[in-house]
Amino acid sequence: MSTAQAQREHVETILHSLDHPDGGEDAVIERSWRRCIDRYGLDPTAPSPPRYVPDRTLREHQDQADALIQVARAGVEQLYRQVTPLDYVVLLTDARGIAVQFLGASSAQYEHQRTGLYLGADWSEEHAGTCAVGTCIQERVPLTCHHSDHFSAHHIRLTCTAAPVFDPDGQLLAVLDISAYRSPESKASQTFALQVVKHYARMIEDAYFLQRYSGYHIVCLDRSREFVQINRRYLIAIEEDGTLLAANTAGRKLLRHHDLPLAGPGEARPFRAWNIQDLLDAEINEVLDIQRYSDDGVRAFRTHRHRELHFATLLEPKRRRAPSGQPRPGDSSLAPLEALADDDPAMRDTLTRAARLRNEPINLLVVGETGTGKERMARALHDSSRRRDQPFVAINCAAMPESLIESELFGYEPGSFTGANSKGMKGLIAQADGGTLFLDEIGDMPLQLQTRLLRVLAEQEVLPIGASRPVKVDLRVVAATHRDLRTLIDAGRFREDLFYRLNGASLRLPPLRERADQGYLIRRLFEDLQAERGESQSRLRGDAMSALLAYPWPGNIRELHNALRYALATCEGDEVVVGDLPEECISSHLAHPAARPAETPDGPIAGHSAVARPQDPLHEALRRHRWNISAVARELGLSRPTIYRRMKRLGITPPHQQDAL
Missing domain, CATH: 3.40.50.300 (P-loop containing nucleotide triphosphate hydrolases)
Structure with a gap:
């Protein structure tokens, strides 16, 4: 079947489904199609190439999602390692559908950018139509948007699976997505993909929760004693007196199930109106002393409402301590x-x-x-x-x-x-x-x-x-x-x-490559170098931190020290981004936040300069920009000193200097 014929049949399917809705498992897709026509005024017959936000706007979105990007980094990279053999890419978007983190094979960069599976792409339903990310944002549920589920015929080759990530207040924080250009025709082929993405979205959500409330007691609950310390299904942050502060998604469902409705969309009362003792049949001291009175750090409690048995463990507030076994921790x-x-x-x-x-x-x-x-x-x-x-x-x-x-x-x-x-x-x-x-x-x-x-x-x-x-x-x-x-x-x-x-x-x-506290060392050295330079304004953005954490550091802490000193010396403005790092520190599979989407066959995508594809030599980029180093640096997402260093290493000399030789 030709592409044109497939697109015509796709449009006919959408129009027929809107006139004769089936409901069932496709109800989510059908509701999205209806929004695309009635609310957004989109036309399934009109071509809709990917939309990229301007570079400055992308940086603003990344800055707002910085805390999430740093927490999510390990989960996103672990997910990518699992799905890359199947030719998936991984996107993390913010709550508005802008891709703030991307992982995909560098050899397919042109294809990523042409289809919108790239950094800075806008996957909101308003612009992209029915798609995994945009529809997940609207419906707040995990879903797969497979082939002709997409509203735009431009996307019917794709299979995309997304799951929402919520913040501790129950508000949408981000969407985790995996997408591929080639897949079996059956939507059922993506069942495992959906489970994997849901699992990692929950991991990211819980990691974000644990970091945000690391200064408080966190009660972890599960129906199984054997798995409570590993699974930590329900997470509830509390004050010293037991007042509830926040809960993860599963924890909020548990509280609602036991008639403790919370503030939020359709919810009645704020967290602080409740106490952990309203959920568990226990005194607050019994909860706070779990570790003291239990050999395995786990204690069983029954709930007030349904008398359900839950097993609990406690994460205590994180504070800096002296090395274990040392006298006088405050020494x-x-x-x-x-x-x-x-x-x-x-x-x-x-x-x-x-x-x-x-x-x-x-x-x-x-x-x-x-x-x-x-x-x-x-x-x-x-x-x-x-x-x-x-x-x-x-x-x-x-x-x-x-x-x-x-x-x-x-x-x-x-x-x-x-x-x-x-x-x-x-x-x-x-x-x-x-x-x-x-x-x-x-x-x-x-x-x-x-x-x-x-x-x-x-x-x-x-x-x-x-x-x-x-x-x-x-x-x-x-x-x-x-x-x-x-x-x-x-x-x-x-x-x-x-x-x-x-x-x-x-x-x-x-x-350094074997240490679990790399993030601490990076932040400490960064602060030390700023103090040495008499500065305190610069910040290390999440994308730069991700690249630093992904690098193997053959030169260990000394190499890290040099890399941070280089970044501070070459960065423009008050933040260090991944393009400011030495080129050897940038992971090959992690896209630069400063990188620009490449040209389409019809020329550069509107609002963006083109980026040299991996096979294009530096010399070609210099020739195309008539030896304007600043323009080449912007195109490649690198600093000007890096461009000069590469030119020197490759023996590239500008024409006006050649004439002088």
């Missing part, structure tokens, strides 16, 4: 260590051990990949110890010239050798007397100096070059390395006895 001396991590399990274990050892008279060995923050750990150990008011001396054993390392470390007496300072020099080891000596990259220390360092550690005294009498020193040594010292020992390149002197205890730092 301010632990602050330098606490600042190194948030809730990463491996870092929690490391920091717990570090806090216990910070005042012990033993040397420590910090192990981790390059850039994981070994010097930060050493400095935090020093600043949280009783030695904090004494010197902290850092030595990079790999960077110091071998000809100078002995004199730099141990110092020398006046006239000890040709070129020596006439007054002599106090060595770095002696300068650390009473404080902490940090030996970075200890695995690169020459063997002959390892012998002298061993003597210093064993005898706690140092003999300057040319001196006849050693000088006593009080040292706490923290050494660090990214190498496997035992392998170096086996190869005869590191002294085994020195290893045991240094390794009184070891602290291992995980690579």
Whole structure:
């Protein structure tokens, strides 16, 4: 069947259904068709190419949805990994139907943009007609809009499945959608897609709820004891006295079922008119003390109204705590260590051990990949110890010239050798007397100096070059390395006895890619860099945060630090967006918020500049814009410095410079 014939039959189907409605499972689609004609005045026979909002408007929509985008990122990316083998794309739209987040194969970018399955597309029913997103917004229910369910003949090749995401007040917050260009003819083929999208929409909704009310007690309920801590079906946020603050969608249904109607569309009373004791047959102290009186953190309660049995667990308000197992959680001396991590399990274990050892008279060995923050750990150990008011001396054993390392470390007496300072020099080891000596990259220390360092550690005294009498020193040594010292020992390149002197205890730092608290580190470093620059206005937008969280960080925290410094230096205005990041940090499958929809076969989409498709070279974009760097940067969604850097790497020279050569 030709495209024209399929479109004619589609129009006839719509007109016939409006005259002879069937109802049943297609009632939602038929109601949408009726709205398209009666309310919006749309014509199913008229071509309706995708509509994109202007770039400035898109940024405004993204800014308003910023908190949601950050929370939803993990769920959207996890959903995309599940459906991408089936050639689906994933869209997250706001409550007005504007796509504020998009994931799809970069190789099909042109097709995404041509059909409207792309960032900045307007999928509201008013503009796109009957479609999964727009109709979901109107009906507030999950649905599939399959092939000829779409009002516009432009979309009848698509299959789209969407589910609503509600905020804690029951208002529509967003719509999660997966769409594909090719699928079986039967709508039943999308049954599994509908279940998957509903599942992830609920996950995103609950994650948003948990973050928004993280400072309050959250009662989690389920009909099964075994699943309440995993499933957390019903979430209800409460004050200390049990006053209800909010509930997730399932929680609101539970409250209505037990005759506790809430404020909202068609609902009677505000949350604060009710107490958790109006739902559960329990005193407030029984609810708040669930963890204390239950071995598994779960307690059974019956409801007042229907005497239904529910199992409850409690999420307590999230507060910053000292590493677990430490005395006096409010001890301010632990602050330098606490600042190194948030809730990463491996870092929690490391920091717990570090806090216990910070005042012990033993040397420590910090192990981790390059850039994981070994010097930060050493400095935090020093600043949280009783030695904090004494010197902290850092030595990079790999960077110091071998000809100078002995004199730099141990110092020398006046006239000890040709070129020596006439007054002599106090060595770095002696300068650390009473404080902490940090030996970075200890695995690169020459063997002959390892012998002298061993003597210093064993005898706690140092003999300057040319001196006849050693000088006593009080040292706490923290050494660090990214190498496997035992392998170096086996190869005869590191002294085994020195290893045991240094390794009184070891602290291992995980690579950044494995840490669960990446978001905390990004925000903390971003704030630190702003303070360093004397700024406090810039913000890190959700799309940039998503790209940073998706990047594997082979250079670890050091690379993150450099990337954020670059972004702050090159961003325009008071926010960092994904296009401001170094190009290697931008995930290949995550579309730039600054990227523009590509050209259609008839030219650029109205209101947008064209974007180079993945196969188009930079040189072609430069030629097309007559070597206007700013225009090319806008087209590609990159900063001007990035364009210049790519030109230099590719050896591209503007024509006027070529003429001058």
